[in-house]
Amino acid sequence: MVVPLISIILLAPLAAFTIFALFGLAKRSFPRQDILSTAAMLVALGCSLYLLNETSDPKPLTVEWLSLGSITLSMGFYLDSVTVIMLIVVTLVSSLVHIFSIGYMHGDPRYPRFFAFLSLFSFSMLFLVVSDNLLGIYIGWELVGLCSYLLIGFWFEKDSAANACKKAFLTTRVGDVGMFIGMMMLFKQFDTLSLYGTDGIFEAVRTLEAGQIAWLSAAGILIFCGAVGKSAQVPLHTWLPDAMEGPTPVSALIHAATMVAAGVYLVARMFPILTPSSSLVIAYVGGITAIVAATIAIVRFDIKRVLAYSTVSQLGFMMLALGAGSYVAGLFHLTTHAFFKALLFLGSGSVIHAFHAMHAHHDEEHADDNEDEHDNHSLVHEHGSEIPPDQDMRNMGGLRRKMPFTFFTMLIATLSISGVPFVFSGFWSKDAILGGVLERAMGWNSVHHYILFGVVLLAAGITAFYMFRLIFMTFFGEPRNQEMHDMAHESPWVMVVPLLILAALSLPVVNKWWFKEGYINKPYQAHVHEPTHAQLRPDSKTGDTNFGFSNFGISEAEAAEEEGGHDTEHADDAHHGHGPAHTIAMVLSIIVAGLGILLSWLFYHKRRFTAESVATTFRPVYTLFWNKYYFDEFYNGVLVALTVWKSRLFAKFDLSIIDGIVNGVATITRAIFAAFIGFFDNRVIDGIVNRVAKVIWSVGGRVRRIQTGAIQTYLFVVLGGIVLIILIFRVL
Amino acid sequence: MSLQHYLVISSILFTLGIFAVLTRKNAISILMGIELILNSCNLNFVAFSRFVEPAKNIVGRDDYLLDGQIIAIFGIVLAAAEAAVFLAIILAIYREFGSIRPDEVDTLKG
Numbered sequence: 001m002v003v004p005l006i007s008i009i010l011l012a013p014l015a016a017f018t019i020f021a022l023f024g025l026a027k028r029s030f031p032r033q034d035i036l037s038t039a040a041m042l043v044a045l046g047c048s049l050y051l052l053n054e055t056s057d058p059k060p061l062t063v064e065w066l067s068l069g070s071i072t073l074s075m076g077f078y079l080d081s082v083t084v085i086m087l088i089v090v091t092l093v094s095s096l097v098h099i100f101s102i103g104y105m106h107g108d109p110r111y112p113r114f115f116a117f118l119s120l121f122s123f124s125m126l127f128l129v130v131s132d133n134l135l136g137i138y139i140g141w142e143l144v145g146l147c148s149y150l151l152i153g154f155w156f157e158k159d160s161a162a163n164a165c166k167k168a169f170l171t172t173r174v175g176d177v178g179m180f181i182g183m184m185m186l187f188k189q190f191d192t193l194s195l196y197g198t199d200g201i202f203e204a205v206r207t208l209e210a211g212q213i214a215w216l217s218a219a220g221i222l223i224f225c226g227a228v229g230k231s232a233q234v235p236l237h238t239w240l241p242d243a244m245e246g247p248t249p250v251s252a253l254i255h256a257a258t259m260v261a262a263g264v265y266l267v268a269r270m271f272p273i274l275t276p277s278s279s280l281v282i283a284y285v286g287g288i289t290a291i292v293a294a295t296i297a298i299v300r301f302d303i304k305r306v307l308a309y310s311t312v313s314q315l316g317f318m319m320l321a322l323g324a325g326s327y328v329a330g331l332f333h334l335t336t337h338a339f340f341k342a343l344l345f346l347g348s349g350s351v352i353h354a355f356h357a358m359h360a361h362h363d364e365e366h367a368d369d370n371e372d373e374h375d376n377h378s379l380v381h382e383h384g385s386e387i388p389p390d391q392d393m394r395n396m397g398g399l400r401r402k403m404p405f406t407f408f409t410m411l412i413a414t415l416s417i418s419g420v421p422f423v424f425s426g427f428w429s430k431d432a433i434l435g436g437v438l439e440r441a442m443g444w445n446s447v448h449h450y451i452l453f454g455v456v457l458l459a460a461g462i463t464a465f466y467m468f469r470l471i472f473m474t475f476f477g478e479p480r481n482q483e484m485h486d487m488a489h490e491s492p493w494v495m496v497v498p499l500l501i502l503a504a505l506s507l508p509v510v511n512k513w514w515f516k517e518g519y520i521n522k523p524y525q526a527h528v529h530e531p532t533h534a535q536l537r538p539d540s541k542t543g544d545t546n547f548g549f550s551n552f553g554i555s556e557a558e559a560a561e562e563e564g565g566h567d568t569e570h571a572d573d574a575h576h577g578h579g580p581a582h583t584i585a586m587v588l589s590i591i592v593a594g595l596g597i598l599l600s601w602l603f604y605h606k607r608r609f610t611a612e613s614v615a616t617t618f619r620p621v622y623t624l625f626w627n628k629y630y631f632d633e634f635y636n637g638v639l640v641a642l643t644v645w646k647s648r649l650f651a652k653f654d655l656s657i658i659d660g661i662v663n664g665v666a667t668i669t670r671a672i673f674a675a676f677i678g679f680f681d682n683r684v685i686d687g688i689v690n691r692v693a694k695v696i697w698s699v700g701g702r703v704r705r706i707q708t709g710a711i712q713t714y715l716f717v718v719l720g721g722i723v724l725i726i727l728i729f730r731v732l
Numbered sequence: 733m734s735l736q737h738y739l740v741i742s743s744i745l746f747t748l749g750i751f752a753v754l755t756r757k758n759a760i761s762i763l764m765g766i767e768l769i770l771n772s773c774n775l776n777f778v779a780f781s782r783f784v785e786p787a788k789n790i791v792g793r794d795d796y797l798l799d800g801q802i803i804a805i806f807g808i809v810l811a812a813a814e815a816a817v818f819l820a821i822i823l824a825i826y827r828e829f830g831s832i833r834p835d836e837v838d839t840l841k842g
Contacts, residue, residue: 710835712754712762719750 002060005047006077006130009087012040013094013123020116033112037119038098044126045091051084059132059196071191078132078196081520082331086129086265089338090258092505094122096498097253100346103495104249104353114154118253121147125258129265134183134193134201137266141179141226144259145172151254152246161245171239175229182222185215186273195269202272202523213275220278223270224285231263231315234289238631240312244304248349251304256311256345257338264318264334271327272523279528280448283323283437287452289316290459292629297466299615299625301394302387303348306470310417311341313459317433320456324449326436327522333429336506340413340426343502347410348391350495351474354403354488355390393473395484400475402488405496407475409503414471416506418464419593425508427589430460434589435582442581453585457592464596472604738779745772759822759832763815770811774804 016037062076098118105114124147128140153165186201187193194200208216227233232240243255254260267274267282274282290313297309314337321330389395400407416426437456441449479485490496602608615622627633745768752765781800789795826832 709838709840712834716754719754 002051002054002057002079003077005051005054006060006079009044009047009051009091010123010126010130012043013037013119013126016040016119017116017123020112020119033115034098034102037115038095038102040119041091041095041098041122044122045088045095048084048087048091051079051087054079054084062132062194062197065135073135073192074133074194075136076132076194077130079130082265082268083129085331085335085520087126089261089335090122090125090129093257093338093342093502094118094125094253096501097249097342097346100252100349100495100498101247101249103492104349105247110154114151114247117147117150117154118250121151121254121259125262128262132194132196134186134195137269138180138183141230141262141266142176144254144262145169145176145230148172148243148254148259151250152243154247154250155245158245160242164239164242164245168239168243171236172229175225175227175236177225178222178228179226182219182225185219185222189215189219205273214277216273217275217278220270220274221281223273224267224278224282227263227266227319228285229263230266231260231319232289232312233263233285233316233319234292235631237289237293237312238628238635241305241308241628244302244308248304248345248352251308252342252345252349255308256341260311260315261318261334261338264315264322264330267319267322268327268331271322272525274525274528276528279323279325281323283320283448283452286316286319286321286323287455287459289313290320291316291455291462294459294462294466295625296628298462298469299622302391303351303393303396303470303474304345304391305387306393306466307341307344307348310344310463310467313463314341314417317430317456317459320452321433321436324437324440324452325522325528326433326440328520329429329432329436331520332432336416336425336429339502339505340416343409343413343499343506344417346495346499346502347406347413350403350406350491350499351396351399351488352390353491353495354399354406355395355484389484393470395481396474396479397477397481398475398479398485399488402485403475403490405490405499409499410475411471412503412506414467418467418597419460419589420597421586421590421593423507425506427593428508431582431586431589434460434585438585439581457588460589461592461596464593465600468597468600469604472600476605735779735783738775742772742775742779745769745775757833757835759818759825759834762834763818763822766818767811767815770807774807777801777804777807 016033016039019036020033058078058080060077060079062074064072065075066073098115101114101118105111108114121144124140124143126140128137128144131137131140149165149169152168153161155161156165183193190201190204192199192201192204195202197203205216229236240255240260244251246255293309293312293316297306297313300306300309314333318330318333318337321327321333412424416424419427419430421427434453434456437449437453440446441453603611603614624630749765749768749770749772752768753762756762756765777800779800781797784797784800786794786796822832825837829837831837
């Protein structure tokens with residue numbers, strides 16, 4: 001039952017894409033590609049939901065794919081609770097984005113193609129999720145990268161979109177090279193790319209000797225490089241904000257909810273091979289990403305870029321959680337983030353849609369400006385100064401009366417991401433991360449993790465600040481641009497309904513049931529020696545629950561009952577629930593979130609302080625944030641310039657030396673060899689041919705006179721011949 | 733009348749026919765020459781057949797061979813058919829070229 005269901009989940013979107021590929025181009029306006037794609041996703045969603053309780057057999061299917069001598073590569077499905085949760089998240093968000101796009105993309109000249117690409121993306125992502133081996137994951141990984149490229153560059157007439165998709169593709173490729181090297185290291189060592197089972201990598205890792213741990217750490221970090229690229233971690237995060245050039249539903253699906261979360265999923269999948277040192281690298285990269293992206297987000301004015309940097313920052317949170325060993329917390333945040341960030345993006349899409357008429361108008365005005373930018377071949381797109389008017393928050397304000405549904409749903413998402421306590425899912429997942437990091441710090445007495453906790457706490461506060469800045473600038477206050485405000489309108493129902501569904505999903509009541517006790521278990525890490533529960537917390541037996549969800553219906557008794565069922569030694573960190581670390585973390589996170597929201601309110605609603613005066617006071621810091629820590633400038637100035645310089649050098653080498661040699665050889669050949677050959681050809685070969693032709697010509701000229709064309713002449717000759725023959729016979 | 737009489741007549745007819753075919757410029761005249769040749773041949777067949785010694789059959793009576801006469805009839809039929817085809821071709825040529833002189837019909841001449 002499981003295998004056919006997974007097959008349907010994979011094949012439905014693939015079929016939708018294939019139908020487009022086969023018939024869509026032949027018939028220019030293929031009928032209802034949107035309905036086809038959406039229906040395929042809904043079918044996949046139904047099957048995913050059905051799989052929720054079907055995780056008893058983790059390896060339902062494995063087939064031999066390729067045999068090379070003694071090595072066999074296999075392909076197959078792996079199905080555990082994490083897979084199922086990812087399947088549901090991907091299919092659910094994808095379905096809602098499909099529905100939203102029916103409204104948002106309406107009237108686009110490449111409307112059917114958009115849905116076909118979304119289907120292809122969904123297939124690739126689902127394939128990545130269900131693969132049981134690194135090769136399958138890698139195939140899905142590259143396919144989602146391709147779809148990301150296609151969809152960022154969907155409006156490829158715009159130079160900025162064309163540059164952004166190139167940038168996204170190349171930047172992630174940098175990480176993918178690292179990932180591939182890591183995969184090959186594992187393959188060299190274990191002769192397999194299969195992860196699970198008795199001959200899988202995870203089983204083999206257990207038996208590694210202590211001397212090989214450094215090697216394993218290197219492999220882990222290299223594989224993490226892939227996740228750095230895909231999940232836009234520092235220093236490869238620069239592509240994600242530029243990827244906002246794509247249509248907004250794409251930003252919601254690919255660059256907020258699913259593809260960028262694939263990096264987190266990969267790290268979670270590879271959890272058993274992570275050693276303490278590679279975990280620490282992951283934690284630091286995640287922590288730095290969280291704080292860097294959050295600070296950049298404060299000063300952006302483009303609504304989508306704020307959300308993009310927010311996404312980068314939240315992905316940093318997840319990486320940090322996984323690096324700090326909070327396996328469940330990381331995946332939990334992945335899930336909640338997928339819903340509320342998709343909601344935020346779709347909400348911003350709704351706002352942009354409201355200004356769409358203006359957009360067309362402004363495009364005409366700026367047509368001349370764009371002409372001037374054509375000679376800018378720089379790979380890194382500069383975007384700080386040129387925000388499309390319909391995405392500029394400085395043009396918004398007071399929209400809450402115009403767009404009540406959009407406002408209401410985005411407010412819920414903002415409260416969720418800011419970590420407003422108890423009723424919003426973001427609070428629980430963020431608190432699980434903070435608690436997990438602090439617990440690691442206290443349990444292991446690790447200075448690293450105290451630092452990381454401080455960083456991530458600050459990032460959480462900043463998150464609350466910039467998200468409420470977005471809400472206040474967009475929806476509160478007086479309209480700043482009356483002309484645009486007058487044109488704004490609430491979006492059609494086909495766009496509002498997905499917003500409402502996602503808003504419901506941002507409440508913990510909906511999320512909690514798949515995070516019930518023991519549904520996800522942290523995998524065993526062979527080379528990480530966790531402090532025992534006794535060391536950690538003497539009263540470990542009594543406090544176990546899941547993120548304090550007991551408030552919402554799961555009783556302590558129920559939790560304790562399930563607790564007995566599995567090995568407490570390797571039980572999940574999140575089950576430590578109400579330990580001192582988690583209480584401290586919860587209190588601190590509520591305080592920083594409150595402070596962030598309060599400051600935002602004072603700045604952007606009450607106007608007690610103005611952002612401009614603060615920016616003037618801290619000019620160097622502001623400049624640093626405004627210029628995004630000069631990452632783009634660094635890449636442009638160093639890497640791109642270096643590549644161009646190197647290319648010029650090689651071009652010069654080619655032109656002068658290689659071409660010189662070739663031309664020299666050519667000259668010598670022409671002068672000596674070719675001259676002789678030419679003489680021979682002209683005189684001897686041509687001479688013979690011409691003579692033969694001349695002889696044939698003259699003989700033919702004579703012979704053709706016999707053939708007069710007059711039948712009577714022929715007849716006369718024949719008659720003469722006969723008379724001659726008769727005479728000859730007579731004589732003889 | 734001996735065989736020679738027939739053969740002389742036949743030779744005269746044949747020579748007249750050949751002369752017409754070789755010298756006439758008009759296709760109809762050529763056709764008439766061909767008819768003369770054919771008829772001289774027919775005359776030869778019939779004459780030779782008439783003067784062949786008859787064989788004796790099993791009851792001892794003369795058994796005349798009529799092969800020559802039959803071939804002559806075939807020849808007449810053939811001449812009629814040939815004349816029909818020839819006239820049809822000439823008609824077509826006349827329509828196409830406006831002339832029935834064979835030396836003027838020289839489209840294939842290089």
